[in-house]
Amino acid sequence: MSTPPLASGPQGPDALRPLLHTVLDALTTGATARGGPLPAGGPQHVARALRDQAGDLLPAHGDPNALHDLVHALAQGAADPADPLCTAHLHCPPLAVATAADLAASALNPSLDSWDQAPAASELEALLTRTLAHEIYDTPHSDALITTGGTESNQLALLLAREAHGGTQLVCAASAHHSLHRAAWLLGLPEPVVLPAPAGTLDPAALDNALTTLHGPLLVAATAGTTDAGLIDPLPDIADLCATHGARLHIDAAYGGGLLLSEQHRAKLRGLDRAHTITLDLHKLGWQPVAAGLLAVRDPADLTPLTHHADYLNAHDDTEAGLPDLLGRSLRTTRRPDALKIAVTLKTLGRDGLATLVDQVCAHAHHLADLITDHPGFELYDRPAISTVLFRPTGATDDTVAAIRRTLLDQGHAVLGRATLDGRRWLKATLLNPHTQPGDLATLLKLVEGHTPR
Structure with a gap:
């Protein structure tokens, strides 16, 4: 058997072309x-x-049809986020241009743990992180790190808070993302103080009371776009309370951060720039292939604890000679150049193109809410804050709501999520597909209606 071709190098593109046709066909x-x-x-x-x-994944002799067969099997068994009836999660359909850029990143395979493995990619990442950090904070000195998503960003935020003030205790609402609790456990922080959120958001009065009675360094974690309902905490009020009580503020805007791209919706994030750290996920409301997360920091000095030395990657004489030191940009060593697909998307679409996508999915959510409100057989939880809509058949039990969702999953007809708010179970539609049409939303409701006991 001849040596298989490589994806990069002079022959790489020619080797990839027929394989790409195979993949696209599959x-x-x-x-x-x-x-x-x-x-x-x-x-x-x-x-x-x-x-x-799939058959035998490690046969004695290679199978020339493996690429076609396994990609076909994966596609046939996929939950496709580009299908307008696939609305369960914060799982976006990626843009074609971002996916194409990701192919180039995979072929060239730079690793952002040392400059000599990623000369151009490391500079592109620096340009991108500064651009996005300045967009969030509107200051010349803020910075950001590329992460694998909200979980890693939240973990880093808690780590930086712990390093700034040892023994920091997390204060958050019951609606906060689970990764914050896991990060507190992982970092050995005190048990988080969890405030009830009966309306689905962090209550300023409850926060004020907690900050008044608690002692020691505190990190308040607010949310701009909750996982369950896409709700946005009252960020200005929370920032005021943190300033009054001397607490550090982190805002998990993994979902809602994409609203910054829209002039129509960015006012919903007023107060975001007052946070010490901010989580952002562009593989949610940014239409990127996974992974595309960021952690933005208002003060780049907060990143100092991440400084690390490994002689084979950032020898002192190399850094003194001008080779960039990349180890302080992540807790990971090997890192993909995820900045490429993000940068290509931002530059290709521009502010107006990205704003259009954000405005479209938010408009779709409001249209679906209107359909639900006008339908006597459905109950709407609330008007959408971003692009998530919660609803349930009128008079249905929680068990019925859960059964409807599973039935649609088993039939392969629709992918709806679930959430529990106000003491009841709701069906959840998270609309992230800008190509969704009004008829698709009507079909979604008809499918639910068709499986609702009368």
Whole structure:
């Protein structure tokens, strides 16, 4: 058997071209075979189909059809976020231009742990992080790190808070993302103080009381775009309380941070720039392939604790000679150049193009809320704050709501999420597909209605 070709180097593009045709054909045929937003039959059926198609993953002799067969199997068994009836999670359909850029990143395979592995990529990352940090904070000295998403960003935010003030205790609402609690556990911080959030957001009065009675260094974590309902905490009030009580403020804007791109919606994030650290995820309301997270910091000195030395990566004489030191840009060593796809997207679409996408998905959410309000068979939780809509059949029990969702999943007809607020279970539609049409939203409701007991 001849030596298989490489993806980069002089022959790389020629080697990739026929493989790309194979992949695209398999994606097409796989999606056609699936015939909907996800495969029908439930977990056991999908597992059996995948195993049958995959066969032996380590055969004695190579299979020239492996690429086609496995991509086909993956596509046939996928939950496709580009299908307008796939609305369960903060799982966006990636833009074609971002995906194409990601291919280049995969082919060239730079690793951002030392400059000599990623000369241009390291500079592009520096340009991108400064651009986005200045967009968030509107200051010339803020900075940002590229992360794998909200979980890593939140962990870093708690780590920086701990290093700034040892023994920092997290204060957050019950609606805060679970990764904050796991980060506190992972970092050995005191047990978080969790404030009730009956309306789904952090209550300033409850926060004021907590900050008045608690002692020691405190980190308040607010949320701009909760996972359950897409709600935004009252950021200006929270920032005022943190300033009054001397508490550090982190804002998890993994979902809602994308509103910054829209003149129509960015006012919802007023007060965001008063946080010490901010989580942002562009593989949510940014249409990037996973992963595309950031942690923005108002004061770049906060990043000093991440400084680390490994002689084979950032020898002192190399840094003194002008080679950039990249180890302080992450807790990870090997890192993909995720900045490339983000930078390509920002530059290709510009502010107006990105704003259009944000405005479209928010408008879709309001249209769906209107359809629900006008339908006597449905109940709306509240008007959407971003692009998440919670609803349930009128008079249905919580068990019925859960059963409807699972039935649609098993049939492969629709992917809806679930959330519990106001003591009740709701169906959740998170609209992140700018290509969704009004008829798609009407179809979604018809599917739910068709499985609601009368």
